[in-house]
Amino acid sequence: MIGLRLLAVLMLVAINGFFAAAEFxxxxxxxSRVRQLMEGGDPRARIVHELLGQLDRVVSGVQVGITLTSLAIGALGEPVFAQLFRPLFDWLPGSRAVLLAHGFAIILAFAFLTLLHVVFGELVPKTISLERAGRASLLVARPFYWYLTTFRWAVVLLEGLSRKVVRALGVTGLAAGHTIPHSAEELQVQIRQAGEHGLLGPGEExxxxxxxxxxxxxxxxIMIPRPDVHALPVESGFEETLALFAKTQRSRLPVYESTLDHVLGFVHVKDLLAVLSDRERRSEQGTPPPRPLQSSSQNFDLRRFLRELLIVPESKLAGELLIEMRARRNxxxxxxxxxxxxxGLVTLEDVLEQMVGEIHDEFDVVQAPQIVGSGPEMAMVFDGAVGLRDLETQYEIKLPEDPAYATLGGFVLTHLGFIPRGGESFDFAGYRFTVLEMERRRVARIKLQRLIAAAPARAIRHPASAG
Structure with a gap:
């Protein structure tokens, strides 16, 4: 009799493990894996696909099954194991030996039953199911679908009662579906973990x-700051315009009137190449070009080639700008x-570089930092216009973000709190920042040297600027 009861307890533990494995x-x-198996003709995959379409009911069914089997394990298992362990305490002396032996046997039976239930009825099947979710889901699909269909009335009844209790407590707006949407931060963590486990290549991550x-x-x-923006005055002549295109190696240049704050649009080099080709053809034929296309500044009108230029606020999200650029083909x-x-100015390339890294064409000059010194004295010299994101992604130098600046030069100015003359330095985040060169009130070149021991941030003013 005890043997049959013991076998029943072990079967209940196995059933509990089945429900745990089914849920996880x-x-x-x-x-995507289920769809792949369905296309391969596996009939179990179709059952899994149907169960995935009703995850709420699946979870409710699992909870019903686990609760009932857990209660049955306790009710049936405690007397069985207590009876098995009771002979271990028959040696207790005294008139209360029988009572003490029974009490100790119950405690030991409860501990052993809990261990058996938690390890083999919960943790082991859950761990295996998480590690091999595809294979495990196929194994549990048929029996669990049969269980869910057979006891649907009980699951539906309990679901209805639970909803009424929840509504009575004043809780509303429960999300439909079992799956909780992930935030962007959670997705980033999952993607990094996938990269660490080799599921994504470095470029994909x-x-x-x-x-x-x-x-x-x-x-x-991500914008190009105003001092680094190349633009054309609207009164520029043909040769002057071509010269700036040749100097900057840009395909598009903004056009302004009086000052850059009064920007009119931009001109594309392809439009000027068409003019240049027409000039050369007419020159070969000995025919003078039309007056608007003549090369003198008095007759060349840059306004004829202007294209629409987007004007966006500095607070606009880069993702929104990408969508707008695509929609307006600009x-x-x-x-x-x-x-x-x-x-400043921002291009489609600047936005895309935030996703894929630096994009260099055959005309780009890659400006790597200058390396000076060696050993402990080694340092890197950066242009002040380098962005803080570039420092972090390319050189693993992370500086605090602030709306007041977006470049290394802006960070230095903000940290110093005054306009340097050159030679000023300060320690921050394990680096010594030294201003090497100024262009008017703009920090042009900065030297970064790693400190052996991170020192607290402090500014060291150049003697020439003291006073």
Missing amino acids: SLVAVRA RLILGALELRQLRVRD SLAMVVDEFGSIL
């Missing part, structure tokens, strides 16, 4: 993370502050 395997299995970061990145963080935008003053 069905929740963890990838829908960077691309996906970059796409997610576009929703947090502001245009001011890859150039000027960035303005709250007062309408031009702060």
